Every structure is written in structure tokens, then in C-alpha cells.
């Protein structure tokens with residue numbers, strides 16, 4: 556591509572912007588300026604109440620965690636429950652920060668191509684800044700937990716260098732991937748906070764900060780995808796419609812299912828793994844409920860058609876679409 560082609564592409568990209576979309580991005584950018592957190596200012600790491608004590612019962616997994624609900628876990632001696640709980644929280648934060656790292660790098664690829672005056676450039680660099688703080692906050696938790704966790708599966712870690720390039724090649728697919736990481740973490744963190752169980756203050760503080768900033772990130776991804784969807788070519792739309800549920804399920808598994816190594820380290824028996832992830836009826840409901848908002852978005856962005864619906868079902872993440880964002884899933888769904 557020579558320089559003229561590049562200019563032409565950038566001009567045509569700029570012409571895709573609409574005033575409402577730009578205004579939303581400016582509002583999100585202002586919100587980032589007005590309310591943001593710093594990992595080492597807003598978390599009192601050295602406060603004695605925030606100390607991580609390996610004999611503290613706060614680290615026992617609650618019912619909000621699919622593993623915490625399982626009788627195998629509940630019947631373990633409490634010291635073992637604490638050990639596994641701490642390992643589990645540390646590993647979730649580790650995968651979380653690996654995702655955020657991918658997202659930051661993808662954002663940098665994407666904003667490199669934005670024309671001058673782009674509202675996407677401004678908003679997305681705010682988002683990357685916030686994600687940098689999250690990776691610091693999560694890594695600090697992992698360090699202080701004393702757990703030498705690896706995060707995602709080997710495959711995921713091997714693909715990590717190339718995944719951000721999709722932000723340049725197929726930004727639409729990339730931002731769906733971003734939601735595949737952000738929606739399950741956000742959903743789980745919100746339900747833990749909502750349940751109001753007796754939480755460790757450090758965990759609570761980290762989750763509060765994260766949920767507050769993720770609301771903007773998820774809001775942006777929805778806006779971006781709804782804005783770009785009408786500009787997709789028919790063939791592109793169809794191929795993406797089949798890929799979206801696969802991306803959702805794959806990345807959700809990366810975040811929520813302990814890897815083989817994690818399973819070994821925590822000593823979880825094979826049959827318990829199978830039931831929890833995701834054979835038990837309760838687990839299947841939990842999995843479907845994670846994606847109510849994404850199903851709504853898929854409807855709004857033309858990603859639902861008779862063939863793609865079958866893929867959603869095959870991935871075990873079909874079901875009713877939310878009517879509005881963060882609508883609580885019904886008990887019966």
C-alpha cells in the first residue's frame with residue numbers, strides 16, 4: 556500500500572464516523588478524565604486490613620464460583636479450601652491481566668491507523684491507560700498472594716504475540732474478542748459484589764475499581780460494534796457471525812476454566828472438572844447467563860442468523876438475549 560492509498564483509506568475511515576457515535580466517544584473520554592483509578596494510590600496495599608494472610612477464611616471460594624459450589628470443594632478441609640481459593644483468585648487475576656495486555660497491544664495497533672481528529676483515538680488511549688493500571692493492580696495482587704500462577708493455557712500464551720494483530724486486520728472480530736474477555740469477568744465480579752458475601756477487603760477494593768472502569772470499556776465495545784456492523788460486507792458479516800460464538804466460548808473458557816496445569820496444582824479430580832466445567836445443569840445455566848448481553852448485541856449487529864444460532868447452541872451459550880445491558884438473568888432461563 557503506498558502513501559496515497561493509505562491516505563485514501565484513512566479518509567474513508569474518517570467518513571464512517573457519525574456525529575452521535577463521536578459524541579458518545581467524547582462523553583466516554585470525559586468520563587475517563589473525571590473518574591479514574593491508580594493501582595498504587597487507590598488500593599491501600601499496606602493497610603493491615605488489606606494484608607493477605609494464608610490462614611484467612613476470606614479466601615474460601617463462595618457459591619458465586621462454579622468450583623466453590625461443588626460438594627467436592629465444600630467437603631475439603633478448610634485449609635485446603637483456602638489454598639485452592641487463593642490460587643484460584645490469583646490465577647483469575649493473572650489471566651485477566653494477560654487479556655488486558657493483549658487488549659492494550661491491540662488498541663495500540665488500531666489507533667496507529669486512526670486519522671487526525673479521531674474520537675476513537677482519544678477514547679481508546681484512555682482505555683489503554685486504564686487497562687495498564689489494571690494489569691499493575693492484578694499483578695501486584697498475584698505477587699502479594701505468593702502464588703506462582705501462569706494464567707491462561709499454553710495455547711493461549713503461545714498465541715499471545717499475534718492475537719493483537721487482529722485489531723489491525725479484523726477490528727470488528729477483535730472487539731468482539733475483547734467482549735469475550737470483559738463480559739465474563741465483569742459478570743462474575745458483579746455477582747460476587749452483589750452477593751455481598753463476607754469478602755476480603757483487598758479483593759473487594761480491586762473488584763470495585765475494576766467493575767467501575769469496565770463499565771466504560773464494555774460500553775465502548777458495544778458502541779463500536781453497533782456502529783461498524785452496518786458497514787460490513789454481506790460475506791464478512793456471515794463469516795463473522797459464525798466466528799463470534801466460537802471466539803466467545805474459547806476466550807470465556809480461557810478465563811474461567813482452570814488449565815490442565817492449574818487442575819494439577821489444585822488437585823481437582825477429573826470427574827469434578829467435567830461436572831463443574833460445564834456438564835452440571837447449574838454450570839450450563841451459569842455459562843449461558845454470562846452471554847445475555849452479548850446475545851443482545853449479536854442481534855443488534857446482524858450476527859444472528861439460522862446458521863449462527865446453531866453455532867451458539869453448539870457452544871452452549873445460546874438463550875434469551877438481554878433486553879437491556881446488565882439485565883439480571885432470570886432464575887428459570
Ligand SMILES: [Fe+2]
Nearest residue numbers: 655686689769
Ligand atoms: Fe480491565
Ligand SMILES: [Fe+2]
Nearest residue numbers: 686737769772
Ligand atoms: Fe477493560
